[in-house]
Amino acid sequence: MIMSLPEEDLTCPVCCDIFRDPVLLSCSHSFCRNCLKQCWDTRIRECPVCRRKGSKSPPPSNLALKNLCEALQQMRRQNSLEEQVRCSLHGEKLKLFCLADEQPICVVCQASKLHKNHDCSPVEEALLNCKKKLEFALKSLQSKMENLKGMYKTSGDMFTYIKYQSLETQRRIKSQFELLHQALCDEESARTEALKKEEEEKVVAIKEKMNKLSAEILSVTETMSAIERQLKEDDIILLKNFKATQDRDRDILGGLDDMSGSLIDVTKHLSNLKYRVWEKILDNVDYTSVTLDPSTAHPCLVLSDDLTSLHYSKQPSCCPDNPKRFHVSAEVVGMTSLGSGSHHWVVETGSNQDWLLGVASLSVSRNTEVSARPENGFWTLCFRDGELRAMSSPPTLLTVSSKPEQVKVHLDYNKGTVSFFDPVDNLLLYAFSQTFTEPLLPYFYTQNSHPLRILPEKVLITVLQQ
Structure with missing residues (x-):
């Protein structure tokens, strides 16, 4: 009808x-x-x-x-x-699945030279195997989708923080340049321009990363939808489209790398800023041999604008995560790794009643809380509960007449010694002896609101005449 x-x-x-x-x-x-x-x-x-x-x-x-x-x-x-269930070449029913070409074929196809030497299986058996593979691919893509969404959110947080970093760094640069003579205005403009250029580069890079993540999320979404549709199709249709679906899954890009290096290199703009422009001013130039790396600072640590002092705050800052940052304890390390030679710096402890000072190995854990002792890669002096201790194994209680207001840390990498002095009378407080196997970083810890401050050193300029 x-x-x-x-x-x-x-x-x-x-x-x-x-x-x-x-x-x-x-x-x-x-x-x-x-x-x-x-x-x-x-x-x-x-x-x-x-x-x-x-x-x-x-x-x-x-x-x-x-x-x-x-x-x-x-x-x-x-x-x-x-x-669909019949061979387009011979009109016979598709009863076999070619394992080499991953396509359903008929018995005539199997006898032809195109598939003569290929392994084949019944469509019922192949269907179960193909469904298992597609279901596994779907689960893998679902997991990948969650990771991509997390990375996309982290990228968005970093994008916002980069803008904050740029504004904050400009404020710090300006506050230091205001202390200098008018002759430094040109230098200030040049450094601000360099910061803006880096900001633009970092923003462009993070936008590109976010665009790639968006594109990959879209690609994964489309592939997941295609697989879900495939799993609902008729068995033979699923088998016919199986190879194309597999190829599409293989074309999806691998996971993107982590976010290391995405943030603005604040230390490049702020570290020893006044010293690096010493040719513009010959008097009253402060040089600090050790500056703090803000990318490593625990969120509860507040660093000064010139990156030479730190104190503890109960209100953590909203800084994005990165692999260099200490996450558990209120710790921070210096910017420059020390892998040879002799180095020293003086830290003013003042009224701070809870601190650790010294050096730490470059590879110390940033995600777990461990004792600051040599076996864990730390060589430190500790003041807590009114007592001064060298953090040896076990800790050594030090007898001093009064708490030192300043502590000088001296590292001789080649000799393998880390020494602590009271710089007022150059009294040796304690010395570690160790064979170092990797670079070290200046190390600081405090859970006190009073600051620890790295004292500047005077710079002497000598002119050699021919």
Whole structure:
């Protein structure tokens, strides 16, 4: 009966497609329910064909026509499925799956030279294996999607923090340059411009990273949707499309690297700033041999603008995470690693009643809390509860007449010694002896609101005359 009807009798006059949920008007014309609603929403309530005014009540469904259209659609699907399950070359039913080409084939294909030496399996057996592979790929992509979303959020946080870093660094640069003579204005402008250029480069880099993450998220989403559709398809259709789906999964980019190096290098702009412009001013130039690395500072540590002092705050800062930062204990290390030669610096402890000073190995853990002792890569002096101790194994209680207001740390890397002195009378407090196997970093810890301050050294300029 369906085949005897011309297709135009089953076609909606509005959308020119097979009727979907047809309704019947009093003039005997039929339309898709949605098509008629759209027409009546934009013009008066009349038949789109004969213009006869329609009733105010909703038109009834044309059930007979609906059944005919659904039967026609079902017949089309069956014919399409029948074509899909037969070989396009030989017309035979697809009963085998070529493991080499990952495609369903017929028995004639198997005997042909194209697949003659290929291993094949029944489609039922291949279907189970292919479904397992696709389900595993889907789970892997779902896990990857979660990681990508986390990385995208971290990128967004870093984007915001870079802007903050830029503004804060500009403020610090300005505060230091205000202490200098007017002759330094040109130098200030040059350094501010360098910061702005780095900011632009970092912002461009993080935007590109975020764009790549967005593109990969979209790609993963589309691939996941394709696999989910595949898993709902007919078995043979799934097998026919399996290789294309697998190839699409392989084309997805690997996970992006971490965010190391994304932030502005604040120390490049602030470290020893006044010393590096000493040619502009010959008097009152302070040089600090050790400056703190803000990228390593625990969020509860507050560093000074010139990166030479630190104190503890119960209110942590909103700084983004990075692999260099101490996460558990209120610690920070210096900017420059020390891998040879002799080095010293003096720290003013003042009223601070809870501190550790010394050196730490470059590879010390930043994510776990460990004792600051030599076996863990620390050589430190500790003042706590009114007692001074060298953090040896076990700790050594030191007898002193009074708490030192200043502590001089002296590292002789080649000789393998770390010594602590009271610089007022150059009294040796304690000395470690160790064979170092990796570079060391100046190390600081405090959980006290009073600051620890690295004291500057005087710079002597000597002119050699020919």
